[in-house]
Amino acid sequence: MIGxxxxxxxxxxxxxxAQIDGLSAAVVTPEPGTSLSEVAAKAANGDTxxxxxxxxTGPVVADGKRLSVQGPAEGGVATIAPGxxxxxxxxxxxxxxxLSNVSFEITPAxxxxxxxxxxxxxxxxxxxxxxxxxxxxxxxGALGLRHVKIKxxxxxxxxAIGALGMLGLLLAARDGTLVGVHVGPVxxxxxxxxxxxxxxxxxxxxxxxxxxxxxxxLTTQGRNPFGREAPADAxxxxxxxxxxxxxxxxxxxxxxxxxRASQAELERANDELRRRAEALFDSNRELxxxxxxxxxxxDALEQRVRDRTRELREALTQVKELRGLLPICAxxxxxxxxxxxxxxxxxxxxxxxxxQFSHGICPDCLREVxxxxxx
Numbered sequence: 001m002i003g004x005x006x007x008x009x010x011x012x013x014x015x016x017x018a019q020i021d022g023l024s025a026a027v028v029t030p031e032p033g034t035s036l037s038e039v040a041a042k043a044a045n046g047d048t049x050x051x052x053x054x055x056x057t058g059p060v061v062a063d064g065k066r067l068s069v070q071g072p073a074e075g076g077v078a079t080i081a082p083g084x085x086x087x088x089x090x091x092x093x094x095x096x097x098x099l100s101n102v103s104f105e106i107t108p109a110x111x112x113x114x115x116x117x118x119x120x121x122x123x124x125x126x127x128x129x130x131x132x133x134x135x136x137x138x139x140x141g142a143l144g145l146r147h148v149k150i151k152x153x154x155x156x157x158x159x160a161i162g163a164l165g166m167l168g169l170l171l172a173a174r175d176g177t178l179v180g181v182h183v184g185p186v187x188x189x190x191x192x193x194x195x196x197x198x199x200x201x202x203x204x205x206x207x208x209x210x211x212x213x214x215x216x217x218l219t220t221q222g223r224n225p226f227g228r229e230a231p232a233d234a235x236x237x238x239x240x241x242x243x244x245x246x247x248x249x250x251x252x253x254x255x256x257x258x259x260r261a262s263q264a265e266l267e268r269a270n271d272e273l274r275r276r277a278e279a280l281f282d283s284n285r286e287l288x289x290x291x292x293x294x295x296x297x298x299d300a301l302e303q304r305v306r307d308r309t310r311e312l313r314e315a316l317t318q319v320k321e322l323r324g325l326l327p328i329c330a331x332x333x334x335x336x337x338x339x340x341x342x343x344x345x346x347x348x349x350x351x352x353x354x355x356q357f358s359h360g361i362c363p364d365c366l367r368e369v370x371x372x373x374x375x
Contacts, residue, residue, distance in 0.1 A: 025044070025045075025046035025047055025048065026043075026044065026047050026048070027047070027048045027050055028043060028047055028048070028049050028050065029049075029050045029051075029052065030049065030051070030056070031052070031054075032052055032053070032054025032055060032056060032078075033054065033055065033056070033057075034056055034057075035056075035057050035058075035083055036049065036056050036057065036058055036059070036060045036069075036080065036083075037057070037058060037059055037060070037061070037083055037084070037085075039060075040059075040060045040061055040062070040067060041061075041063075043065075043067055044065070045065040045066055046065075046066050046067075047067060047068070048067075048068040048069075048070060049067065049068065049069045049070070050070050051069065051070065051071045051072065051078035051102065052072060052076070052078065053072050053075065053076020053077060053078060054076070054078060054079070055079045055081055055105075056078065056079070056080050056081070057080070057081050057082070057083040058080050058081065058082060058083045058085065058087070058088040058089055058110075059082075059083055059085045059087050059088055059089060059090070059271075060080065060088070060089040060090075060097070060099075061087075061089070061090055061091070061092060061095070061097075062090075062091040062092075062095030062096055062097035062119060062121075063091075063092055063093050063095050064092075064093040064094050064095050065095055065096075066095065066096040066097075066098075067095070067096070067097050067098070068097075068098045068099075068100075069089070069097070069098070069099045069100075069102060070099075070100050070101060070102075071100065071101035071102040071103075072101060073101055077103050077127075078101065078102050078103065079102070079103040079104070079105055080102055080103070080104055080105070081105040082105070082106070082107055082109060082110030084271065084274070085110065085267045085268070085271055086109060086110045086111060086112060086263060086264055086267045087110065087112045087115045087137075087264055087267065087268075088104050088105075088106065088110060088112065088113050088114070089104070089113065089114055089115075089121070090112070090114055090115035090116055090117070090119075090121055090137075091116055091117075091118075091119030091120055091121045091141065092115075092116070092117040092118055092119050092268075093117075093118055093119065094118060094119055095119040095120075096119060096120045096121070097119070097120070097121040097122070098121075098122050098124075099114075099121070099122065099123045099124070099126060100123070100124040100125055100126070101124075101125050101126075102123075102126055102127075103126065103127040103128075103129065104126065104127070104128045104129065104135075105129055106128060106129070106135060111135075111260055111263075112135070112136065112137045112260070112264060113128045113135045113136060114128075114135065114136045114137070114143060114145075115136065115137040115138070115139075115264060116137075116138045116139065116140070116141040116142065116143045117139045117140060117141065118139070118140045118141055119141045120141055120142045120143075120144075121141070121142075121143050121144070122143075122144040122145075122146070123143075123144070123145050123146070123148055124146045124147060125146070125147045125148075126145075126147070126148045126149070127148070127149045128148065128149070137260065137261060137264060139261065159191055159194045159195065159198070162191055163188070163191040163195075166187045166188055166191065167188075167214070169183045169187070170183060170185065170187075170188075170214075170218065170225055171218075173223075173225070174223065174224075175223070175224045175227055175228045176224060176225050176226055176227040176228075177227070182227070184225060184226060184227075185211070185215050185225050185226070185241055186241070188211055188245075189244075189245060189248065189249075192204070192207050192208060192211055192245060192249045193248060193249050193252055193253075195207045195249075196208075196249045196250065196252055196253030196256075197252055197253060197256045200253055200256075200257045201250060201253045201254050201257055203253075204249045204250050204253035204254075205250065207249065208242075208245055208246050208249050208250065211242075211245060212242045212245070212246075215238050215241065215242065216238055216242075219231075219234050219235060219238045225238075226238070226241070326348075328345075329342065333345060335348040
């Protein structure tokens, strides 16, 4: 009974967490032509980006969070084209990206339609269109593809037609000769290298294995694709050709894949540097605005100081002072001016200063002038 109660409580808690997480998620519907890079960067964990029919630019990167990108289920196609990066969509740093009903347009400058680096990405009912590039790249994590169509470009069609033509010539030749012209398996080498460079090491392994089976089949049937020679020599030549084919095709495929991976890492570092530079530019702009405000406040304060100083100077010009020795009569207390005229103290000071007099009587004088009672 107690165990049932514990399980019930855990179930209710998990359901509540799921409900809260669902309520916190939002659906963002950008307009066609929008850069999904900014939309994905601003989206919160668990948000869904609903695309309308039209063309958008990438990259869409789930960096440490869970995002869902959904195209129109019917009535049009949502295409994501390359932006400022060489990747179009992917997940990194533990992020999770889910895509459905979208089309990717890869170019030589953006060779990766989908990439995963330390995260998880799934693509359901997607199409990848482009020329001459490896469509996906996985360094660490998981990539799930379901109902994905990879449409070959013009270069892929030329390689496929050429390879089929060479296979037909080898099948038609006898002892490595067709109409007097030598036709050898070495003609398949450029096409095998093209497939390895185009689709990466896994496709190179499949291509080399298929060509090896094809050459060994011709050799064992006595068709001698390397020319008239003994069966033992034909087998040795077939082994030598398969070895050279494997080294060149797999080596160039691995080298090309590594170069593209380094290029993708460099592009991501460049994007991060660009974002930091933009953030630094914004901070510098805010600093310049704050500096301008400080300068404006300082100018206003200096102006107030100048105005106050001018007011004080104007006030000082209106102040009248008495300086030096004043000739005063010791008996009547009148003061003599510069023209030998005698004036009362009140008159002298009033004329030469802004002082005003109010008359009263001190206690001593009051006792002298006050009538005394008769004894």
